[in-house]
Amino acid sequence: MTPHEMVELFQKHVNAEITGDLDTTMATMSDNPHLNHVPTMAGGVGRDGVRAFYRDHLVGRFFPPDVKMTSMSRTVGETALVEELVMSFTHTMAMDWLLPGVAPTGKPVEVAFCVVVGFRGGKISHEHVYWDQAGVLVQVGLLDPDGLPVSGGESARKVRDPKLPARKF
Numbered sequence: 001m002t003p004h005e006m007v008e009l010f011q012k013h014v015n016a017e018i019t020g021d022l023d024t025t026m027a028t029m030s031d032n033p034h035l036n037h038v039p040t041m042a043g044g045v046g047r048d049g050v051r052a053f054y055r056d057h058l059v060g061r062f063f064p065p066d067v068k069m070t071s072m073s074r075t076v077g078e079t080a081l082v083e084e085l086v087m088s089f090t091h092t093m094a095m096d097w098l099l100p101g102v103a104p105t106g107k108p109v110e111v112a113f114c115v116v117v118g119f120r121g122g123k124i125s126h127e128h129v130y131w132d133q134a135g136v137l138v139q140v141g142l143l144d145p146d147g148l149p150v151s152g153g154e155s156a157r158k159v160r161d162p163k164l165p166a167r168k169f
Helices: 003-019 022-027 046-058 133-139 154-160
Strands: 029-037 042-045 070-075 080-090 107-119 123-131
Touching: 003 022, 003 046, 003 070, 003 080, 003 107, 003 123, 022 046, 022 133, 029 046, 042 046, 070 133, 070 154, 107 133, 123 133
Parallel strands: 029 123
Antiparallel strands: 029 042, 070 080, 080 107, 107 123
16 A cells, blocks of 8 residues: 555544444454554454444544544554544543543543554554553543652643653652
8 A cells, every 4th residue: 555545544444433434444444453452452353353342432432522633743654654643632421442431520631642553455454552541540530640650631732842841850
């Protein structure tokens, strides 16, 4: 696939996730895909496993209505692309893929994500999604950062604006 084709396919995939179109989401994926949300180990393996995860936990339930996504960078290689983005939203709905078993807190969240997307045979073969789970837990009130080497939304804001000051030790 050309870099342009990979970007177009990934954008079609993400748009289908957001709009709730499970069939289009799955049509962008290979016959044996896998999905791993690394901090929570949420996802699926194989077409049936990925489809079930998307159906029950992600597609159409991706984010609360006030979500804002900002792409920070994208790198496209021969068989994969890496998207770095910052998302902000209010935690007003269950989000099993991000906070499994956590009821909505109504708290604002801002978090940087890194998505590694692999391609094989003209389709998406896998997604590995990384984020700072400790930072999310701080923001929703489930982790007290006092005395710990963690931060909340400040880390995402520093990704948006690298001129912000570094942590003082």
